[in-house]
Amino acid sequence: GAVVSQHPSRVICKSGTSVKIECRSLDFQATTMFWYRQFPKQSLMLMATSNEGSKATYEQGVEKDKFLINHASLTLSTLTVTSAHPEDSSFYICSAGGQGEAGANVLTFGAGSRLTVL
Amino acid sequence: GQNIDQPTEMTATEGAIVQINCTYQTSGFNGLFWYQQHAGEAPTFLSYNVLDGLEEKGRFSSFLSRSKGYSYLLLKELQMKDSASYLCAVRDGHYQLIWGAGTKLIIKP
Numbered sequence: 001g002a003v004v005s006q007h008p009s010r011v012i013c014k015s016g017t018s019v020k021i022e023c024r025s026l027d028f029q030a031t032t033m034f035w036y037r038q039f040p041k042q043s044l045m046l047m048a049t050s051n052e053g054s055k056a057t058y059e060q061g062v063e064k065d066k067f068l069i070n071h072a073s074l075t076l077s078t079l080t081v082t083s084a085h086p087e088d089s090s091f092y093i094c095s096a097g098g099q100g101e102a103g104a105n106v107l108t109f110g111a112g113s114r115l116t117v118l
Numbered sequence: 119g120q121n122i123d124q125p126t127e128m129t130a131t132e133g134a135i136v137q138i139n140c141t142y143q144t145s146g147f148n149g150l151f152w153y154q155q156h157a158g159e160a161p162t163f164l165s166y167n168v169l170d171g172l173e174e175k176g177r178f179s180s181f182l183s184r185s186k187g188y189s190y191l192l193l194k195e196l197q198m199k200d201s202a203s204y205l206c207a208v209r210d211g212h213y214q215l216i217w218g219a220g221t222k223l224i225i226k227p
Contacts, residue, residue, distance in 0.1 A: 006160075043205060043219040044161070093160050106151070107215070109160035 002028050006094050006110025013084055014118055021079045021113045023094030029074035030096035034107065035067075038091045050077040084117045091115075120144045122218035124206050129224045130196055138191045138204050138221045146211015152180050152191045153205040155220065161205055165191070193223075201225045 003026040013019050023033055033050040048069050049057040056069035066088075068080040081088055091114050095107040122142045130136040142150070149168040153161035167173055167182035167189060179192040191204055206218040 041222075043217045045217075046215070091158075095160075106163050106166060107161075109162070112158075112160045114158070 002096070002108040004030075004094065004096050004108045004110040006113060008113055009111055010114045010116075012116045012118065015085050016083055018080055018082045019084055019115060021081075021092055021094070021115075023077045023079070023096075023110050025075045025096050025108075028096075030077075031074060032097055033071060033077040034095045035069060035077075035079050036093045036095065038093060038112075044093065047079075052077075081115065084115070086117045089115055089117045120210060120216050122206055122208055122216055124204075124218045124221045126219070127222045127224065129226060130193075132196055132198060132225055132227050134196050135192065135194050136196060136223065138193075138206075138223065140189045140191070140206035140218060142187050142189070142206070142208045142216070142218075144208050144210040144216055147184060148209040148211065148213055150180075150182055150189050151207045151209070151215075152178075152189075153207065154202050155205055156202045164204075196225050198225050198227070 005024045005026050007022055011019055031052045035047045036044040037047055038044050046059050047062045050069045050071040052071045052074050058064045066082055071077040091112050093112040094110040124140045151166050152164040154164050155161040165173055165180035167180050170182055170184055172179055172181045177194045182189045203220040203222045205220045208216045
């Protein structure tokens, strides 16, 4: 089945530094990828939709200059958290519309990246 | 506004049956999904309903009533590994996914 690889799985950084998270579709091409964040005991919150070859579409309230998204190829999207602060500590998950039942709209998720900003 | 409601937490016994309900109010409807999420991991797809009725897949079944804005996920022969959060998500008229907050299911021996 469709596989989405995400790394790093865990990252700890100092406040003020930037962190890049990569998301790759391994056996299919993903023209669109989605970036979510999830705080403890809460549901997924869509941050942005990443479109290959064009600018990402950000959800209301998400700072595009802080959360830089690049989707340079059909298999790779990256999220860079710039000048990270402790309040950015969260679980970041990418996903892509994959193959399988329910058509092309079943999301396949990466394993997630837990970011801790000290 | 759009919202999805599901219980915050449920407890069940190993070997038993549990039903997790989900009600939704969205602008349009293009399918309902159930995902399973173990603590600290990403969600994994369980089921998809777009027409009314029951979809059965092994120990898990999902039901949908579009007129009532209602779905449930039924888990049979519960196993300890079924302890997880179960997320209900609805694709609205604009094909945007609206997520519920998830139901944490605790299985006791």
